[in-house]
Amino acid sequence: MDLSRIPSPCYVIDEEVLTQNLITLRKVQEDTGCKILLALKGFAMWSTFPLISKYLVGITASSVAEAMLGRDEFGGEVHAYAPAYSERDIDELTPIVHHLVFNSLNQFHHYRDRVRASGRNISMGIRVNPEYSEVETDIYNPCAPCSRLGALADQIKSQDLHGLEGLHFHTMCEQNADVLERTLPHFEEKFGDLIPQMKWINLGGGHHITREDYDIDCLCRTVKNFREKWGKEIYLEPGEAIALNTGVLVASVLDIVQNKLPIAILDVSATAHMPDVLEMPYRPVITGAHEPAVKSCTYRLGGLTCLAGDVIGDYSFGEPLQPGDKLVFEDMAHYTMVKNTTFNGVRLPSIGIWKPRENRFHLVREFGYEDYRDRLS
Incomplete structure (x- = not known):
């Protein structure tokens, strides 16, 4: 340069390095049958979306603005999750999103009929907390004690889940595939009785897939085994892995x-x-x-x-x-322009x-x- x-x-984004990252992510999708979304919270340089959209199926948003950017500039699937939604948020998201993930049963029950009334086939899910994480920095640990992110198992068991089609958990931050491999048994222990009722499982972000020492074989084996065991559609939503070192x-x-x-x-x-x-x-x-x-x-x-x-x-x-x-x-490239x-x-x-x-x-x-x-x- x-x-x-x-x-x-x-x-400055290096287009060639970005392309190589995307080729890696496409190979993971092909080898596992999972779908990978770009998490806009980490990287939202939309002038690169025409390139990224050739490799990934869509985006995941943490706000109405990110969802609108995904719809307008990326195309494909638009997913959304936030710790809480206002009525205005729901009214603005329902014309846009394909998946809408709630943080609590309170909000799911409050907005379920409103989402259905949109007339669009929006798949609703809930974020859960498996109470297991290996993240060492507290500010980035989604499962730290007293975390506000995700419902606990005893909060949703034996509750009204009618209309809920997916479970979403996010427990990782800049970590290798062995962490996911150790996390999934905790998720299954806490929520395994709910998985058969679902259409999809979202394994969240924090997967450092394009890092030089990342164990892609372990990731592919872990995701493929989990997908075959449960027969569900699987999503990953890294942000950093798309733009790492680009x-x-x-x-x-x-x-x-x-x-x-x-x-x-x-x-x-x-x-x-x-x-x-x-x-x-x-x-x-x-x-x-x-x-x-x-x-x-x-x-x-x-x-x-x-x-x-x-x-x-x-x-x-x-x-x-x-x-x-x-x-x-x-x-x-990641967590700079967006912050x-x-x-x-x-x-x-x-x-x-x-x-x-x-x-x-x-x-x-x-x-x-x-x-x-x-x-x-």
């Missing part, structure tokens, strides 16, 4: 200040442009950079907002940084696509003052 052709700051965030050094160590201030922000750096937290990889003191020049990299903690981390480089130097933050903000009025990074086969950069979108102004009042 020729950085001289990339504006800064800019999220994109970078190109940034530039604006200034170097000194306070016990050199601090490079960039034209990007951790809190505004890559919030998981602070939320998870984690240290993003920068092409050509190293841990502090590994190379001769160590810098703290700071963001552009007024937040004191808008710090990306400490890195070392082989040469001194200068204003105007470009840095490339790796694996920045970024205009805090402080800081300009959002542009969005572009790198097309390696054509040796060409395509600038998809630039942002400006109107994008900041128009979300306010």
Whole structure:
């Protein structure tokens, strides 16, 4: 990628890497008979949807806006799940969705007749909590104690489930197939008596299928065995796996200040442009950079907002940084564009696509003052 052709700051998707991820996911569908959906909460760069829709059957949405984007720009199946719906949500979702998943029996019972009255053949499901998860970071653990996500087994057993056609669970986050293999027996133990009544089972997201060390054979064996055992339609809905390692965030050094160590201030922000750096937290990889003191020049990299903690981390480089130097933050396609903000009025990074086969950069979108102004009042 020729950085001289990339504006800064800019999220850049590598079309070839994205295609390779999609080929992997299509092979999983072919080998298991399952259906894979793009979870828009993780990646919703809709200029790539014409490509992604050639490989995946549809999308899953966490809101009306995501469902509308899926209908308008992706096509195929539109699924929706949210921790709760308002009446307005239901009225706006029923003309759009094919599957509608509720978080509780309260909401299922409250809206069941309203969904039926839409006149569309919408398949209704409920998210369940198998009370088993191997996620170690609490903020990302859907089955943590007192979780609000999903009904417990004793809350739905012997209840009125008429009209319910599917069960949905989501227990994973950036994990390998062996975790799913260990999770399914817990799901079956808690909800196995309900599975025969259902048409479909959704195994949720968190499956890191396109990661280099991911055990695809284990996934295919596990999903295929489960599907054959129960005879149900199976869905997976990864978000991160679609976009994993497909994109970078190109940034530039604006200034170097000194306070016990050199601090490079960039034209990007951790809190505004890559919030998981602070939320998870984690240290993003920068092409050509190293841990502090590994190379001769160590810098703290700071963001552009007024937040004191808008710090990306400490890195070392082989040469001194200068204003105007470009840095490339790796694996920045997922949970970045969908979570970024205009805090402080800081300009959002542009969005572009790198097309390696054509040796060409395509600038998809630039942002400006109107994008900041128009979300306010």
